Amino acid sequence: MLEHALLFDAQGQPLLSGKLNASREWAEVNAFCNRVYMPLATKPLVQGADPNATLRTLSIGRIVLSRFCFGVPTKADEFDPSSGNIIVVNTMRGSVCHPLMGGATIDTQPGDSYVVDCSRTDYWNVANGDDLQFNLTIPHRLMEETAQRWYGFVPEDDLWKKRLVFGRGHSAWLSLLDYATRSVDARSDGVASPLMEKRIEETLCLELLRGWAECSGLNLETGARGAAPRYVREAERLMEERAHEAPSITEIAVQLGISARSLSEGFRRFRGITPHDYLTARRLEGLRKALEDAPPGETVSSIASTRGYVNLTAMTASYRQRFGESPYQTLRNRLARA
Template identity: 75%
Template sequence: MLETALLQDGSGTPLLRDTLTATREWSVVNDFCHRAYMPLSTHPLTAGMDPNATIRMLDIGRITFSRFCFGTPTRADDFDPDSGNIIVVNTLRGSVRHPVGGNDAIDTRPGDSYVVDCSRTQYWNLADGDDLQLNLTIPHKLMEETAARWYGFVPEDDLWKKRLIFGAGQSAWLSLLDYATRSLDARHDRIGDPLTERRIEEMICLELLRNWAQASGLNLETGARAAAPHYVREAERLMRQSAEDAPTITEIAARLGITARSLSEGFRRFRGLTPHEFLSAARLDALHAALRAARPGETVTAIARARGYVNLGAMTARYRERFGESPAQTLRRGRH
């Protein structure tokens, strides 16, 4: 999937035939990055190394698609927050390291997608030099418009500030991007039909919003969640922070000075789910991160039991439902 994205249209005709699509000049790479993403800084990890970059870029509606790699290990940082842009990095080859919560970082590997709103939070990445990415640059304003149109409200920065991985393997998200890029027409280097472009733009923004919200534990079905009180948001923070310790809902409520019943009612009203459901998702996310970062010799059983899982069969079923793969598959992917 996506092997020919921005290389050929759906009929196999080459795209961008009269456009510079590769370079060994840093000045050209930096100019491309500024146009495709936003003003930023690049630093080769080995001083004096020239790039061997792929730089292909096409627009579908207000979304910029780019097929990109530096071709040498590189750090990119100082992404300009005034750009107002969201970046989605879809890793096709190699690996790219990104920040997530706090001081933590995570590597995206083939099939992974990572989203960051550079207008709301700082961002940097480390590319291994053998990587290849299909990136999307989406105006934050466009995502707000999509949320308001479909759900009747605009999420607060609790969502937009979250930097996270979503999707895995042959996900529905990647299938949508494959469809979008195959819809391009090499005769015009775009889709050509404005109505079709707008529909694809809408589908991409809506699917991204759903994936982003789901991975963040946010229920979009009721706009009331945007006004969630402090104790609900604080409970979410505590549950994410202590997910590996498997706290009970009663313990979380006690730390907030409220009853478990009040906490449950708050989650039901403002999040559309129970605190237990949110905590279960947070624990699975912590397990997923631990499996990705496992050291040689560590097993799924040992990692899961260290995080309070006793019924490994039930855990595996919930894990597969959330991530589209088994814990053992995640562990193997993390070691490659």
């Protein structure tokens, strides 16, 4: 599985032709690592050895996929936490040694998948030189957004600090990665359509989150929902009900009889986001439904204005980031189906 990842697309056409795909220069290899993963340090374990590296990469949404190896035994460490990135290492060939919890280590074998949040914990690995990795670089923020959207809260560091193997052998995760890489069309220069990218990005994050949480003993279905105080849950209910009115956070807080500061603190502690972020998401979801249900003759401007949107440029940018298409495209697709 993944034998052809980042080599060929679904039509069997070669990907990434004309790009740097291999190198025997440490300067090029280190520049690749710093750009694709994050700033880090590398050290060949055979003195004076030159790399024989595979360097293939492309992006799907905000996720960077890479087919990579040093080609010589190498230790990588000092991964920069300020990058804010999560790394998923899928071993395709050979073995790679990684740290686990409590000072333990593991050598991942072909078919094993390992995850570490470098923004929350330290990381290093040792590749044996015969390895080949298929890696994902995912912004921590993107995983938080996914958790909030699907489960209603953002897990705390008891999840993000767990370094672990979450898949072995021919796992469903690897099948998903195989599908994702085959969905890229070489005819469009290795870029999927924006809507396809958004869907694949969401699915990859959700499946990673599910596997990571399951192996960490965290139940995302219950999570922190029940632990949140009543005023947080009531605020969520009010914001869902009144999203079309574009209420302010202060108005919501007054209706609950608390201060805006207390409401913000409650969301930060129990949801990992601000109440403004929560309200923004509910408003965009309501706008999307209104566009999808719009009768003939309605325009994006008319629908958005009735839902309290004044700055259409800012709204369009937020909408595109969340749904992978513009409001106009949503409305056009609705009218095309009518």
